[in-house]
Amino acid sequence: MALQQAVQQTVDGLGFDLVEIEHSAGGVLRVTIDVPWQPAAEGAKPQAERYITVDDCEVVTRQLQFALEVEGVEYKRLEVASPGIDRPLRGEADLLRFSGEIVDITLKAPLGAAAQGQVAPNRKKFRGRLSSDGAGGWQVSWSDEPAPRPGRRVSRKRVAPPLQVLGFRWEELQEARLAPIVNFKGRGKAAGAQG
Numbered sequence: 217m218a219l220q221q222a223v224q225q226t227v228d229g230l231g232f233d234l235v236e237i238e239h240s241a242g243g244v245l246r247v248t249i250d251v252p253w254q255p256a257a258e259g260a261k262p263q264a265e266r267y268i269t270v271d272d273c274e275v276v277t278r279q280l281q282f283a284l285e286v287e288g289v290e291y292k293r294l295e296v297a298s299p300g301i302d303r304p305l306r307g308e309a310d311l312l313r314f315s316g317e318i319v320d321i322t323l324k325a326p327l328g329a330a331a332q333g334q335v336a337p338n339r340k341k342f343r344g345r346l347s348s349d350g351a352g353g354w355q356v357s358w359s360d361e362p363a364p365r366p367g368r369r370v371s372r373k374r375v376a377p378p379l380q381v382l383g384f385r386w387e388e389l390q391e392a393r394l395a396p397i398v399n400f401k402g403r404g405k406a407a408g409a410q411g
Contacts, residue, residue, distance in 0.1 A: 219289050223247055226283045230276055232268075235299045235306065243292030245284075248299050249276055253313045268298035305392040311346065311354055318395040319346045321356060323388055335380065342382055343395055355383045 220237060227234040227249055235248040251266045273296045280294060305311060305319065326338045344358030361377035364370050
């Protein structure tokens, strides 16, 4: 059995999602796990979000040590961790799960002539609020105007900066990640986040 299959089977069996596996040249095997996600049924109350704990990582580490020994996988050190604040998005299910969040995306190819003067035609990286476009695709929206500095008064007459929107399909992405925005005021939406 291959490394990927052994790790996938073990992590799934313990009730977690496998996010990624990294086997470095130095012999370090890094396994990233997350809590499984199911979309809330229409009209149902959303469940409280659960996060990966140190105890979860310990349980998976112990089970993986046994499974990898049985499979004869060579490694010097095993690290099991949560995906962190810059979690990679690995499929359309992740896009659906994190819809409404600020994400960083990198396109496989630059926009080229499709940019039409609004953004640089060779631009491939974007940060904005992720949402569905309603037609089976996705979009990120952002404003190039900086957010007002904390503590500064903002006039009520201030006109909101215009939003730019980029539509894309999963196949056009090279990489997608949650934007590492830290909010020290609690788990609500990040203050000063774009979009």
